[in-house]
Amino acid sequence: MRVKLPTPLVDYTHGVREVEAVGETLDGLLHDLDRQYPGIRFRMIDEQDTVRAHIKLFVNGELERSLITPLNARDTIIVVAALSGG
Amino acid sequence: MATTAASKGTVVLVGTRKGLFVLLGDARRQKWRAEGPHFLGQIVHHAVRHPTTGTILVAARAGHLGPTIFRSTDFGKNWKEASSPPAFPKSTGDGYGWSVNHVFWLAPGHASEPGVWYAGTSPHGLFRSNDDGVTWQSVDGFNLHPDRAKWLGGSQEAPPDGATLHSINVDPFDKNHIYVGMSSGGVFESRDAGITWTPLNRGCVAEFLPDPDAAYGHDPHCVRVHPAAKNVVYQQNHCGIYRLERNENRWTRIGDNMPKEIGDIGFPVVLHPRDAKTLWVFPMDGTSVWPRISVEGKPAVYRSRDAGGSWQRLDKGLPAAQAWFTVKRQAMSADQHKSVGIYFGTTGGEMWASFDEGDSWHCLMLHLPHIYSVEASSR
Numbered sequence: 001m002r003v004k005l006p007t008p009l010v011d012y013t014h015g016v017r018e019v020e021a022v023g024e025t026l027d028g029l030l031h032d033l034d035r036q037y038p039g040i041r042f043r044m045i046d047e048q049d050t051v052r053a054h055i056k057l058f059v060n061g062e063l064e065r066s067l068i069t070p071l072n073a074r075d076t077i078i079v080v081a082a083l084s085g086g
Numbered sequence: 087m088a089t090t091a092a093s094k095g096t097v098v099l100v101g102t103r104k105g106l107f108v109l110l111g112d113a114r115r116q117k118w119r120a121e122g123p124h125f126l127g128q129i130v131h132h133a134v135r136h137p138t139t140g141t142i143l144v145a146a147r148a149g150h151l152g153p154t155i156f157r158s159t160d161f162g163k164n165w166k167e168a169s170s171p172p173a174f175p176k177s178t179g180d181g182y183g184w185s186v187n188h189v190f191w192l193a194p195g196h197a198s199e200p201g202v203w204y205a206g207t208s209p210h211g212l213f214r215s216n217d218d219g220v221t222w223q224s225v226d227g228f229n230l231h232p233d234r235a236k237w238l239g240g241s242q243e244a245p246p247d248g249a250t251l252h253s254i255n256v257d258p259f260d261k262n263h264i265y266v267g268m269s270s271g272g273v274f275e276s277r278d279a280g281i282t283w284t285p286l287n288r289g290c291v292a293e294f295l296p297d298p299d300a301a302y303g304h305d306p307h308c309v310r311v312h313p314a315a316k317n318v319v320y321q322q323n324h325c326g327i328y329r330l331e332r333n334e335n336r337w338t339r340i341g342d343n344m345p346k347e348i349g350d351i352g353f354p355v356v357l358h359p360r361d362a363k364t365l366w367v368f369p370m371d372g373t374s375v376w377p378r379i380s381v382e383g384k385p386a387v388y389r390s391r392d393a394g395g396s397w398q399r400l401d402k403g404l405p406a407a408q409a410w411f412t413v414k415r416q417a418m419s420a421d422q423h424k425s426v427g428i429y430f431g432t433t434g435g436e437m438w439a440s441f442d443e444g445d446s447w448h449c450l451m452l453h454l455p456h457i458y459s460v461e462a463s464s465r
Binding site: 082 | 168
């Protein structure tokens with residue numbers, strides 16, 4: 001499925017803003033992203049599997065905080081780096 | 087060895103709120119050039135070059151993103167991210183559910199273990215790498231200690247940027263003997279490579295605690311163990327400058343010998359690489375609401391040549407007035423030259439250096455971002 005990434009993460013994808021990844025849940029998708037782009041998951045998700053404070057995950061336009069959210073192959077995931085100060 | 091290394095020049099790693107800068111000085115420290123920024127826009131709390139291997143580790147996080155560690159084994163030409171950065175153990179429902187906000191402090195291990203590094207984090211956490219910074223493991227003897235919560239207090243005791251574990255020092259004479267400082271929490275030591283821990287705060291004032299003789303809960307700002315002399319430890323604390331009397335396990339307040347109008351409040355303390363009785367501090371205003379800037383806007387470094395028995399003001403070349411410097415605890419460092427170079431960076435982005443052990447000062451660079459750390463070494 002398509003995953004759109006914010007600019008703070010494109011160092012991991014060699015500058016590409018939109019990538020493909022697979023997973024039956026958000027957690028599975030994020031692990032697949034990390035397999036393809038090592039290190040990217042920990043910048044978004046902490047060691048307690050909590051989405052970091054300034055990261056938001058949208059599935060088909062809906063904000064999701066739970067990593068067990070199920071996904072379908074046609075879903076579009078948008079990762080947003082929210083405002084975080086100066 | 088120091089002479090040979092120094093003949094190739096000096097490297098100063100400058101960690102800032104917006105990236106890493108590298109200042110390179112020639113063999114005589116007369117010509118300097120700046121490289122960088124590396125990791126532009128990322129917050130670099132600490133950047134350290136291993137004295138034996140030359141590996142550089144950088145503790146970074148971005149405003150939006152979680153913390154990580156970058157490493158270079160070719161002097162910054164190429165950087166790779168740690169494959170598993172410092173992270174607390176996964177919660178098992180017993181309440182130990184912390185997550186690393188940022189890596190605050192990096193320290194090489196003992197000289198006999200060149201692949202070993204330690205990292206201190208916010209919130210308080212201690213981590214160890216055995217493979218030169220590629221992977222990191224929790225030091226569970228500290229991180230999961232049953233008294234950890236008692237030692238550290240709550241969020242009200244934390245500095246504005248978060249509670250930190252810092253000042254990780256491995257005893258150069260015992261690889262298993264580790265000192266750490268915690269803000270707040272105090273100084274602790276382990277003699278078994280991190281399995282068990284003992285508070286080391288006797289004699290230290292903690293004006294903000296109801297019990298002035300509390301065993302822990304203090305606020306060490308910077309603790310330095312001498313790299314060449316046995317059992318020589320100094321501390322710049324929230325409440326003064328101290329020397330550890332190792333035979334008695336008690337701190338003596340050598341800041342009492344500072345001029346009363348200056349006081350002995352500050353963040354960094356720097357030790358001479360060879361002379362155990364010489365050290366430098368950067369006093370800051372700790373009166374009233376604790377402005378924590380140079381006293382009366384007249385910045386000065388103070389040096390002691392007699393282990394804190396007396397202090398000398400060193401301000402030649404520094405601004406004479408209206409200069410409101412704050413120098414953070416990692417932002418002052420010494421090189422290993424025969425005439426020791428002292429370097430400090432300010433939160434206003436100025437880099438200052440002295441090549442005559444503090445007698446006179448030169449501005450190396452202006453207009454950098456807020457400086458978090460300064461680490462000097464020989465090339």
